[in-house]
Amino acid sequence: MKFCFIIFFFSFLFSCTFRQLKDDKPVVKVFDSELMYSEVLAFIPSGTSREDSILMSQNYIRNWITKKLLLHKAIENLSEQEKNIHKQVEDYRTSLLIHKYKQKLIAQKLQAEIRAQDIENYYEANKQNFILTTPVVKAIFFIIPKSASNIKEVKKWFRSEEVKDREKLEEYCITNAKKFDDFEHKWIESKYLINLFPPSSGELEKEILSLKYIEKEDEENLYFLKIQEICKEQEIAPVDYVRDEIILILKNKKKLEFENELDKRINEEALRKNYVKIY
Numbered sequence: 001m002k003f004c005f006i007i008f009f010f011s012f013l014f015s016c017t018f019r020q021l022k023d024d025k026p027v028v029k030v031f032d033s034e035l036m037y038s039e040v041l042a043f044i045p046s047g048t049s050r051e052d053s054i055l056m057s058q059n060y061i062r063n064w065i066t067k068k069l070l071l072h073k074a075i076e077n078l079s080e081q082e083k084n085i086h087k088q089v090e091d092y093r094t095s096l097l098i099h100k101y102k103q104k105l106i107a108q109k110l111q112a113e114i115r116a117q118d119i120e121n122y123y124e125a126n127k128q129n130f131i132l133t134t135p136v137v138k139a140i141f142f143i144i145p146k147s148a149s150n151i152k153e154v155k156k157w158f159r160s161e162e163v164k165d166r167e168k169l170e171e172y173c174i175t176n177a178k179k180f181d182d183f184e185h186k187w188i189e190s191k192y193l194i195n196l197f198p199p200s201s202g203e204l205e206k207e208i209l210s211l212k213y214i215e216k217e218d219e220e221n222l223y224f225l226k227i228q229e230i231c232k233e234q235e236i237a238p239v240d241y242v243r244d245e246i247i248l249i250l251k252n253k254k255k256l257e258f259e260n261e262l263d264k265r266i267n268e269e270a271l272r273k274n275y276v277k278i279y
Contacts, residue, residue, distance in 0.1 A: 030068040
């Protein structure tokens with residue numbers, strides 16, 4: 001085996017180019033099967049370096065030889081009944097073709113997005129299936145260094161509900177904050193926020209559930225969390241929080257309905273056009 005690869009290596013390196021092959025010749029022969037140079041070269045992607053091409057070709061040849069040897073052993077040692085795999089191959093081919101055809105039709109059918117009204121209707125009809133297992137919140141979180149300027153103003157803006165103060169706070173955070181996360185329009189799990197605070201921040205889990213404004217500090221930084229909305233554990237999840245989950249449910253539902261309808265229509269068409277004769 002090694003001798004074959006050594007011969008191939010030098011032949012491949014000095015007798016032909018990687019992309020141009022004048023005389024297609026066999027690289028190796030196992031019983032009655034021959035592996036041709038052209039097949040090896042076709043396996044190597046264009047632009048592959050000479051070193052990588054040699055390595056890839058050797059691996060390809062090694063795998064090809066092993067496959068042929070195993071096939072020979074299988075033919076020798078399996079009974080005629082065990083070797084009769086035509087039905088299995090045909091069944092697999094049939095299933096694969098049907099699957100590809102259905103997937104193509106389904107992809108075309110589900111191109112249109114699920115309507116917002118469909119999401120709302122499903123949510124209203126199935127609210128009890130969307131019970132929260134952990135609290136979720138909409139919030140604003142930011143960290144500023146204690147050395148930053150205008151901290152007194154920052155604390156005032158932080159607790160204000162005025163639009164102008166909200167804008168001042170955002171502008172300030174963009175310039176001065178070490179971290180600024182605006183979750184006002186997106187529900188997130190409260191435990192994610194807990195991980196943003198230093199470990200010595202006390203009973204944050206309880207504070208998030210009961211306080212609107214939370215301020216913490218460590219040696220270097222000030223931490224601010226403003227809870228805008230909250231849904232607690234065991235409450236019904238907000239529709240925005242489970243929107244993606246509902247879309248997936250509705251798409252799978254449409255997919256199943258379409259497959260059932262396809263089976264029905266194709267059978268009706270076959271009977272109508274006399275493709276099927278039932279005895």
